[in-house]
Amino acid sequence: MAKKAAAGNKSQAIRDALAAHPDKSPKDIADLLTEQGFKLNAQYVSTIKSNMNRKAGGGAVRVMRKKPGRPGRGGAGLSTSGGTLDAALALIKSAGGIEEARNVLATIEQIRLAF
Known part of the structure; x- marks a missing residue:
């Protein structure tokens, strides 16, 4: 029989897990939360992080x-060339x-x- 998805907010669970385990990788956090019943992957953890x-x-x-090699955009209201300023x-x-x-x-x- 399939596991029932954990009730609650996935994003909040990820934020809580990241706060509790700041040294763990997104894959480790995803594995930890998957064991708790959340369906998510490491990419989703990375996005939240x-x-x-x-x-x-x-x-x-x-x-x-x-x-490099492109002319500048010019400043706000400043439309004089470098020669004119010199x-x-x-x-x-x-x-x-x-x-x-x-x-x-x-x-x-x-x-x-x-x-």
Whole structure:
């Protein structure tokens, strides 16, 4: 005669077994719970264990990195090329600071509007 399935929540039984035996492998946990009447396999134990670890970790922040040889995505609202930024930095350095560079740009704008 076949064994009757154990009553209760499989996932909770797995979590309890993992807490009681943190050093055991998923296969060992599956065998232990199968003896208690639960129908499950090591893969299911691994899934529950992975979900436990993911929830306990608080969620890692994923960092987007560009693949080698691919152009970058660009920043939020930043649509200038590297050459333009280099030129702007050179202007700021040669002017002696950002305020002086702004004054130079304002003067250039006045000259441009005059013609």
